[in-house]
Amino acid sequence: MTDDRLLRDDGDPLAQELLRAGAEERPSDEARARTLAALGITGVGAGAAAGAAGIAATPRGRAGLGRLVRWIGLAVTIAVAVGFGWRALRPDAPSVSVPSAESVATAPAATPADQAVVASPSVGETVALSVPVVAPASAPKRMPALSAAPAASQDTGLAAEVAALDRARGALASGDAPRALLALDDYKRSFPHGVLGQEAAVVRIEALVRSGNPSAARALADRFLAANPSSPHAPRVRHLVGEQDPP
Amino acid sequence: MSLTEQREPPDDAGLPPDADIERDPRVKRTAAEEARITSMVSAHFDFVWRSLRRRGLPPHAADDAAQQVFLVASRRIADIRDGAERAFLFHTALRVGSEASRAFVHRREVLNDDGDFADVRDSAPSPEEQVGRTRALELLDTVLAELPEELRTVLVLSEIEGLEGKEIAEMLSIPTGTVASRLRRAREDFQSAVKRLRAREQFQERGR
Numbered sequence: 001m002t003d004d005r006l007l008r009d010d011g012d013p014l015a016q017e018l019l020r021a022g023a024e025e026r027p028s029d030e031a032r033a034r035t036l037a038a039l040g041i042t043g044v045g046a047g048a049a050a051g052a053a054g055i056a057a058t059p060r061g062r063a064g065l066g067r068l069v070r071w072i073g074l075a076v077t078i079a080v081a082v083g084f085g086w087r088a089l090r091p092d093a094p095s096v097s098v099p100s101a102e103s104v105a106t107a108p109a110a111t112p113a114d115q116a117v118v119a120s121p122s123v124g125e126t127v128a129l130s131v132p133v134v135a136p137a138s139a140p141k142r143m144p145a146l147s148a149a150p151a152a153s154q155d156t157g158l159a160a161e162v163a164a165l166d167r168a169r170g171a172l173a174s175g176d177a178p179r180a181l182l183a184l185d186d187y188k189r190s191f192p193h194g195v196l197g198q199e200a201a202v203v204r205i206e207a208l209v210r211s212g213n214p215s216a217a218r219a220l221a222d223r224f225l226a227a228n229p230s231s232p233h234a235p236r237v238r239h240l241v242g243e244q245d246p247p
Numbered sequence: 248m249s250l251t252e253q254r255e256p257p258d259d260a261g262l263p264p265d266a267d268i269e270r271d272p273r274v275k276r277t278a279a280e281e282a283r284i285t286s287m288v289s290a291h292f293d294f295v296w297r298s299l300r301r302r303g304l305p306p307h308a309a310d311d312a313a314q315q316v317f318l319v320a321s322r323r324i325a326d327i328r329d330g331a332e333r334a335f336l337f338h339t340a341l342r343v344g345s346e347a348s349r350a351f352v353h354r355r356e357v358l359n360d361d362g363d364f365a366d367v368r369d370s371a372p373s374p375e376e377q378v379g380r381t382r383a384l385e386l387l388d389t390v391l392a393e394l395p396e397e398l399r400t401v402l403v404l405s406e407i408e409g410l411e412g413k414e415i416a417e418m419l420s421i422p423t424g425t426v427a428s429r430l431r432r433a434r435e436d437f438q439s440a441v442k443r444l445r446a447r448e449q450f451q452e453r454g455r
Contacts (some may be wrong), residue, residue, distance in 0.1 A: 015390075018383055027310065035288060
């Protein structure tokens, strides 16, 4: 560690728990034994190494995991109590998701094209924007417990940002792409450095496509992909501009 | 620092990790070398394995890749300077991990995700704890994946492996000031990524 304090000791509670989980993870004794065998090491030395493995494998603090479980439980409780997320559930709302790319969402070049959009989408009713939000291939499960952050003030800001972007998505879901673009402009004004920048960018690309402005959608998509080539939303963006099949 | 720079072995380690890959690890090894290799496994197996895990490999793939790392070290044992073992292993793990990750991506669709984590054996955690652990590790890798590699590397070495800035600087052959600045940015990015994780989930919840 350098000058600063470790995040896992002095950071966001969730960040702490994640980092501790990583620090506490251990390989199996069998994996170590197989390696020793592959190295042709047997006997006392191997026993000592395997013994060290056993010792190393045991002490891992369950306290950290217990804290995580308790934290998640608390998060769920808070979520229910505050009504976070649930109260605004809309059965018709599609699930959108994108990772971070506010640099794209806020890129000035997107503005003229966006403002030029007028036409209503030729597409109909439901806009299916279902992308596995945060999860990469190795993490397919949803994460409802994360909906409630431990810091109330931060949650308030995040909730407002989520609600703002949700208005855009709702307009898009109802087939009103121009209104979605206006809502996105509102979002951008209210949260110029919001944490949902990538999500906003993807919704905007979708809205541009739906409103009959494929060139603007393409330009924004190109910038998004250039800025976030490994984003989990990249496949979705490419699909929206016709570069690949649905992810 | 570029990825290439990171994946190069330490200067004093000699040849590239795979320079003499054909040599049988058990051939021409002295008792002292064998003792040294055993000591390396004992001291650094967990570190190597976790380094591979944090590059996105599931546990079973990390097992195989860790074995490969130590096989390379065994072949190169005469070239590894005393005191540079961990650095050599780390750089080898970066290279082996990258190759294994590419192979894993191709096979991933046929793997059972739960099975991937089923062999994370520890001190027999309760089912509840195991769920929490698996989930936390998934989330950790999700968040780490958002960081540029040079930031992710220093963050993992510091926050997960507990290395001092000076140790990280030596391992990566970069100035301590660079380590400090990268760590600062890495922590900021990590916290932001955690924040985004929450926000996305809220956004997702509202869309359900």
